[in-house]
Amino acid sequence: MKPLNTPLAGLPREVRDTLFLLTVIGWVVLMQAAHIPPWCLGLTGALLGWRAYLTVRLRPLPGLWTRVALLALAVGATYATHRTILGRDAGVTLIVVLLALKTLELRARRDAFVVFFLSFFTLLTHFFYSQSLLTAVGILLALWGLLTALVNAHMPVGHPPLWSAARLAGGMALLGAPIMLVLFMLFPRMAPLWGIPSDGMTGRSGLSPTMSVGSIASLALDDSIVMRLSFDGRPPPQRTLYFRGPVLSRFDGRTWQPAVDGLLPGRGMRAPVTTQGSPVRYQVTLEPSNRPWLLLLDTATETPTGPSLGPQDLVRTPDLQWLLRRPVTDLLRYDAQSFVDFQYGPQQAVLGLQEHVDLPPGFNPRTLALAQSLRQNTPSATPQQLVEQALERLRTGGYTYTLEPGLYGEHTADEFWFDRKAGFCEHIASSFVVLMRALDIPARIVTGYQGGEVNSVDGFWTVRQSDAHAWAEVWLAGRGWVRVDPTSSVAPGRTGTLQRLRPEPGLLGAAMLTVSPDMAARLRALWEAANNSWNQWVLNYTQSRQFDLLRRLGLQATDWTDLLHAMVAVVVGAAALGALWTLWERHHTDPWLRQLERARARLRREGVTVPFNSTPRQLAQLLPTHLTPEDRAERHRWLMEMEAQRYRAASASGQRTSGSKL
Known part of the structure; x- marks a missing residue:
């Protein structure tokens, strides 16, 4: 019985190989930790740990009825969790548990091969959930480990080092890489054979179709990427980079919602869009969001195009928002063009504008009083002048832009204008629109993303969840809907120089920033550029590109x-x-001579002086003394068999010849 702290190299061959295989299986299972139930992860870890303990202690494996009971428990728990044992999630859960259970009957090489190929199959299930670069790197490491274990299993004698098997496995994988590349580039992308069905709940949502005061501030803490852009030619100024999302017109005192007819094409206040200047052309790689909207630079008048987009898949609402007829659950790439200088909306007052001045009764009485005071003090002021007065109040009234304005109560606009005087973009935009409506100026909120940053490595623009933003649109006679960003009056750097509010970094992040902020930024840019290249050249390698x-x-x-x-x-x-x-x-080339030279080279690496013309029998006499008796005897036997393979036939032929002469 070996103690638990015995070095891996000093363990018996069977114990060492089993522990290595269990470690690789543990890595394969750990990569699925976010996608399997907690009980599955705990049970699998316990089974693998139990199998490792039995291996090290040289204890017998559990009997048939124990394994049957564990199998029944796993199937019952899977059904209780997923309400089925079929389908993707239930299937992956069962496969992971069955892989761990199979290790409890790992006795012979035949069982080992079953475990190997079940592990390969389990490895493929990771692509059901993610095809990112990080997932691919993790799968490559697991694949190398499984190939090493498989190669090692085909070395049935002696105590070959694992690193030797790992080198051989890596070399074989590299030899097969060209064929894999050809298969990747030429294998037909035929639906549904190519691609993995998406789960409607796997995407990150980011923006919401509604906005409660304080909701967007939480996105500022999320640095995950929403989309990447590549501009054709010189990009427009950063202050004009507004990516349009949901347009919100109805307010119940706390939450903003879209207009009733805002998502229905053919209804609402349609009016032609008047554009000026040249269009901005760009390509977008949109991350999965589980939302139907297509994020475009404000405003896009032409239908975006892409490998998986057709005109029948897209709808442009009367609010100039582009929608897909399905949620975005996979990486989506498309080409678009937009005009940053535009006008749209009715030029004269129409009946549909009335809903954009409605306010819920009983809310924000002090804001209503403020609007009445502004009207009384400047009775001849135009709507444009009233808008400027509100913006001037924001610039000079001591208002601040912050991620932590505190918890707002029932009268959110009143608290912002008179009490707290602090808020994030949705606090400011909501309070501004409430004041505009109290002044009988049609106004609404637009949510989306503003700004972005250029990756210094690959030149792509990156828009993150922390770039989520809310701004206002007011209707002015003769001009239509006009964008007004009240946050710019409170914090000009938010849209001008893209100064973002950041949460306090953690201990590790603070240490890295203290050591080298430039290095941290450079490493982040390199990783995101690598991810973008993976997205562009691997995940977006479509049939048209083939x-x-x-x-x-x-x-x-x-x-x-x-x-x-x-x-x-x-x-x-x-x-x-x-x-x-x-x-x-x-x-x-004589294969026997080539093998003999490899044996000489191995002895030289072990520090033995080997003549260039030494025979197998001479090599057997030069074996190093530091070898274990088992390894020394095994290598001696192998060398003598090698000599016999070369000379046995000639010797037998010579004896027959002599006999015939007698």
């Missing part, structure tokens, strides 16, 4: 059969070249 590749190679591809023919031709051609190379190498 066809473009073949055309650049001089082949005319019109459908998936052309891709299939090209793939088969390349694979068959590569296999034929490999076969020819093997035949040539065997014809010009």
Whole structure:
């Protein structure tokens, strides 16, 4: 019995190999921790730990009825959790538990091979949930570990070091990499065979279709990426980068909601959009959001285009918001053009504007009194002048822009204008729109994202959840709807130089920033540039890009059969070249001599002086003394068998010849 603290290299071969395999399986399961129930993670960890304990202590494995009871428990818990044992989530849960249970009957090489290939299958299930670069790196590490264990299992004798098996596994994977690259580039993308069905609850939502005062401030704490942009030519100024999201017109005193007809095409106050200047053309890579809206630079008049977008998939609302007919649950790439200088909306008062001056009764009495005072003090002021007076109040009234304004009560606008005088963008925008409506000026709130930053590595613009923003639109006669960002009056740096409010960093983040803020920013830019390259060249490698590749190679591809023919031709051609190379190498190089030279090189690496023309029998006499008796005997036997393979046939032939002469 070995103590638990015995070094891995000093353990018996079977114990060492089993512990290594259990470690790799643990990594495979740990990568699924966010997608399996807590009981599944705990049960799997307990089973793997139990199997490791039995291995180290050389105890017998559990019997059949124990394993059957554990299996029944796993199936029952899966059904209780998912209400089914079919489907993606339930299936992954069962596969993970079955993998751990299979290790409890790991006795022979045959059982080991079953565990290997069940582990490979479990590894593939990670792509059900994520295809990110980080997931790919984790899967490559797990794949290398499983290949190492598989190669090691095909070394049935001796005590070969794991690093030797790992080198061989890595070399084999690199040799297969060109074929994998060809399969990736040419395998037809045919739905539903290509791609993984998305789960409607896997996307990050970010913005909401409604806005409660204080809700957007929570997004400022989230630095996750919403989308990446690449501009054709020079990008517009940062202060004009407003990406339009939900437009909110109804207010119940606390929460803003879209207009009743705001999402219905063909209704509402439609009016032509008047644009000036040249359009801004750009490409967007939108992260999954589980929301139907398409984020575009304000304002886009032409329908965006993309590999998975058609005109029938998109709707533009009367509020100039673009919507998909399905939620965005996968990475989405599209091309668009927008005009940052535009006018839209009715030029003269129409009946539909009335809902944009409605306020709920009984709320914000002091704001209503403020509006009445402004009207009385400047009875001849135009709506434009009243807007300027409100903005001037924000600039000079001691108002501050903060992530922590405190908890607002029932009268949110009153508290902002008169008590707290502090808030995030939604506090400021909501209070401003309430004041505008109290002045009988039609106004509403637009939510979305404002600004972004340029990645210094790849030049792409990155928009994050922390760039979430709320601004106002007011209706002015002769101009239509006009964007007014009251936050700019309180904090000009928010939209001008893109100064963001940041939460206090944690202990590790503070230490890194103290050591080198530039290094932290550089590392972040490098990682995000690598992620973006992965998104652009791997996740967004669509069928149209396959066809473009073949055309650049001089082949005319019109459908998936052309891709299939090209793939088969390349694979068959590569296999034929490999076969020819093997035949040539065997014809010009003696495999026995090549193997003998490898044995000499191994001894030299172990510090033994080996003559260049030494025979297998001489090598057997030069074996190092630091080897264990088992390893020394095994290598001696192997070298003698190698000598016998070379000379046995000649010796037997010579004896027959002598006998015939007698």
